[in-house]
Amino acid sequence: MRMYDVIKKKRDGGALSAEEIRAFVEGYTKGEIPDYQAAALCMAIYFRGMSDEETTELTLAVRDSGERLDLSEIGGLRVDKHSTGGVGDKTSLVVAPIVASLGLTVAKMSGRGLGHTGGTVDKLEAIPGFCTNLSVAEFSHTVNKTGIAIVGQSASLAPADKLLYALRDVTATVDSMPLIASSIMGKKLAADDDCIVLDVKTGSGSFMKSVEESRALAKLMVEIGKRAGKRISALITDMDRPLGYAVGNALEVMEAIETLRGGGPADLLELSLALSAQILYLAERGSLAECRAMAERALSSGEALRTFEKMVQAQGGDVAYVQDPTRFALSPCLREVKAAASGYITRVNTEQYGLASLLLGAGRNTKEDEIDLGAGYVLCKKTGDAVKKGETLALMYAASEERLDSAERVLLQATEIGDELPRPRPLIFETV
Ligand code: URA
Helix, strand or coil, X not given: CCHHHHHHHHXXXXXXXXXXXXXXHHHHHCCCCCHHHHHHHHHHHHHHCCCHHHHHHHHHHHHCCCECCCCCCCCCCEEEEEECXXXXXXXXXXXXXXXXXXXXXXXXXXXXXXXXXXXXXXXXXXXXXXXXXXCHHHHHHHHHXXXXXXXXXXXXXXHHHHHHHHHHHCCCCCCCHHHHHHHHHHHHHHCCCCEEEEEEXXXXXXXXXXXXXXXXXXXXXXXXXXXXXXXXXXXXXXXXXXXXXXXXXXXXXXXXXXXXCCCCCHHHHHHHHHHHHHHHHHCCCCCHHHHHHHHHHHHHCCHHHHHHHHHHHHCCCCCHHHHCHHHCCCCCEEEEEECCCCEEEEEECHHHHHHHHHHHCCCCCCCCCCCCCCCEEEECCCCCCEECCCCEEEEEEECCHHHHHHHHHHHHHCEEEECCCCCCCCCEXXXX
């Protein structure tokens, strides 16, 4: 089979066979298909799309491109939560300890930030000593001991996804429904969890900008998961504004700890409780309302916070930082970003807000870039808030004034201030 013919078939709107899809994924993973042909096929898929059958085949080929994790040594019902990516989304740091404190097993493989979106693994590494790089044996041992561990994706798990994601990131082919669905579900199916809750973001900070597109993506991924025998559901949630107030790794961990302590921003708390309740519900712990009440109690009793501390300790992190988050070292240069006009914040471009944190040093332009874990910003105003000219919109932290200058420019340009109070958007649009 010639790769040229596969690209041409998709370019002309044809449907690829299972054999053609497998040959592409296997050939690319082995290095036999060059980047330029893989990029051409991704672009053809971007424009022509894929049928559900093709997307399922692509997902299974990604799943089978490396090792399938065998977590059978880990006891209990294994649960996972995966977000399609957003700005300020630190819910995993709250949800994982809530559900683990209620007896579910969280053996979670998370990603690093890429592009304008953040990643749980980078955030956790802001806790001094925290190790996200455990072998499968160490991972199993830790989960069996504490009921929870969060690590980075093992190199051998779905390697086709790593290669394809890096390629898509630099060829403007990330925001394609079949490519996102196969990337996320390929990894999830390789990781051997029993219950999966997907947080499918929608809005300007999401890869899927409209609710219709996000719904279609959610349905597709849930269908693929069900066919593979998983208990799976998805919440479609707002990413037209950052979640919470903090954006940047150490700052987000601090905000997550505040939420585990019973405080924290209302949107972060609400979404964390809703996702936790969904996971507990899939795990058949009761009705949705009972599961929600259990999650609330896990927070108010301090059990979720204690479970987070246990996880930090088991993975080598310094628990003193959890007990006293003022210890986190933030980047030395500080800037108060001031509003350019008076009125209401009518809209923000959340993708640009993500870019602003990247410019501060909190994210990478390439996978190899070193990140500044103390960089980022805390918003003082969000969409719908009234603001006066000269009032502080955000407090930014970075290693240099130059970084602050460029991030400030981007944040201000991404913030619309007008006379009319905007119509509020729901935090959770629907469950699929
Ligand atoms: N997250 C992933 O893991 N893959 C994508 O393609 C998009 C978000």
